[in-house]
Amino acid sequence: MGTTRMFRVFVLLGSAFMILLIIIYWDDVGASHFYLHTPVSPGPRAPRPPPQPKPQPSRAPSFLNDIDAFVNQFLEPGTGEPTDIVPADTSNQSEKEERYVPRREWKVHLSPIAAELRDRQVNPERRRRLLQEICANDTVVFPGKQRSFDDIPNKELDHLIVDDRHGVIYCYVPKVACSNWKRIMIVLSESLQQDGVPQRDPLAIPRDLVHNSSMHFTFNKFWKRYGKFARHLMKVKLKKYTKFLFVRDPFVRLISAFRNKFEMRNEDFYRRFAQVMLRRYANQTTPPTSVDEAFTSGVRPTFSHFARYLLDPRTEKDLPFNEHWRQVYRLCHPCQIQYDFVGHLETAEEDAEHLLRLLRVDNVVEFPASHRNLTASSWEVDWFSTVPVEARRELYKLYEPDFRLFGYSRPDWILNE
Template identity: 60%
Template sequence: MDAPWMFRTLHVPGFMSFLIILYWDNVGAANLNFLAPDSPMPRHRKPSPAKQKAQTSQSSHRSDNDAFINQFLEPRTGEPKDPSAVYPRNLLEEAEDGYIPRQEWKVHHSPVAPELLERQEERLQVIHEVCANESIWFPYKNRSFEDIPNEELENLLVDDRHGIIYCFVPKVACTNWKRIMIVLTESLVQNGVPQRDPMAIPTRLTYNPEFHLSLMKFPERYGRFSRHLMKVKLRKYTKFLFVRDPFVRIISVFRDKFVEANDYYYNAYGKLLLHLYGNQPNPPKNVRESIKMGIHPTFYQFIQFLIDTKTERPFDGHWRQMHRLCHPCQIQYDFVGHLETLDEDTKHLLRLLRVDNVVEFPKAGNRNVSKSSWVSDWFKGIPVDELRKLYKLFEPDFRLFGYPRPDSILDD
């Protein structure tokens, strides 16, 4: 069922028509659009008793934005009301998950394979145990959701059409998952028709924030009511992320950003790596010159950069810790996929979301598949004390997402 909307056109003698459009989204947020001439606003006449009654019955569609927001807050305290006191009863009863099922959703009659259900239960239980274990500490573990800055919610993408929130992790099949989100949200329209083929969406468009609604955009869109809406959607929508072995992800990042000819990452980081750790006071001025001269950043230099406290700074999103991107101790996820079991997990998830008749996940290329030999091959020759420092940085990811400690390279 599409979100309801209504419009009224007021004809006032001596003035042009004044059109008010009120759009009501699936979780009770209103968007008001006013179309009016440049001439001064007319003074409103006192409405008739019949009109006053109609306005009272439509109190959830108030045109005054402050009045609209205040209905979600407790009097005097300004705290958010319980959602059951705000949302229409028929809406809450119509969908157990808090949103209206779409006609395109697929209904399955055969059960999901028990091993897939057990896999998810185990992964979610590991996260719960690590977050609840007071003996395990890492930065920002115990902060509340309200304490997370808005800019750190950029990776959480929202699909209001199907009640989905996806936290993307770079180098974990995120380009294809962003394609899926664009198809589901119908944010890319060509010739009046939403794009239905994920692989027809160019990679550059998947990185364009114009085609995604992230939680980071909520303050601009909903104002002071944004945090309450975030929490409502996080509670009612299906939330998922995909992760991979943290050390293998570091290798994948280096291969993609520094082995390949990447102008941005060479200028932003490559020259710094060569200068600080490669004995190059005047590194090549661009990536093409770097390749021509055979002077380019090494994997060891990249590791030195990551563990160097003198250059400590917010990590680039491509190698920032996965828990720092998706906040699993503050957000209760419903599904955790692993890149190592990508095919099975994507099929299971699309079925769980009931959209496997709408979209199919693109086949993964061999280049992005994790290889068990990568860690021993790439980390060979790097001093053990430096590898232990690297592990300490990424240990929360290992523990939260159930990846074993790489003893073979840390205990030599």
């Protein structure tokens, strides 16, 4: 009898122990296992019963959702091709007529994009290969070239805009049609809505919102949202998404920046930069206190002052170059990020058309028509005529990586006068 009782005691203790193990396993592993296999994807889906409210003591890590959303909705893993479109649900159509449904159809082209690009005078694929060759060329040296992506400080990733809906990453370069490309990214990501309906017309987006950082999800914001998983998620998206940027002749970009920020009334740039130039290079110990006063009195920095400011060691010692004249290789890190498409402002409309087709969004948005109010390359000689030849050569050295990386010829007609 004593043996039977002892056996029952052992059975009860063993059962209790197993129950305890199951509880511990579910708390530590089971819940996360369930989460990992719960697909969460943006965009239209067949209706499902509303989830029952349940307590959520802590927010689940959303980085896995982003990966699942992209892989499940946009790509077949390993193929890079669109998945089958989810059939539209026609039930309760009267209740859904006014509800906006993002466009999911893909435009079919009669001629392959690759064949068209081969016939073009300037091939974006050739630009991409040049970028890779220069990055692999040990004779071309510039700061930060050899560092890894992990070594790039978070604050230097603020120009990489991410659109998770379509799997696109755009590195914007100021003075290279970035306003219009930012508009397109807002339309694609549907980050601007009115009465619950996303804005679909790029030109209808106000300029102050175009450059509002809250409208764009950039890499440098990943840390706040994803914490310790941020850098890993960046790498995943860099591998999966289509990455592009647009560039222009580096010297012409400098002229455009000067015209826009110092030949027009800009109070912020006057106080931050123009006053410094006037004090250092124009013998103005007490320059005008406001941009209006400066324009009225005719005391303004010249392009020659601007060139001296860029070459002055004190400039970078005080703070990094402003984004409007910072080198593209410092903004977009082309030797750490393998861009799929490199567009040129000089062929902006043509490049934009092919890029939107490559992204398969040309049925969703069009690149806004340009009035071609561009700073012309033919103006370079006139603008640099006030800059001493030696300073021109030093300025070229400062921007030579951009010339080499993006296929722009050395401007000998400026440097050898």
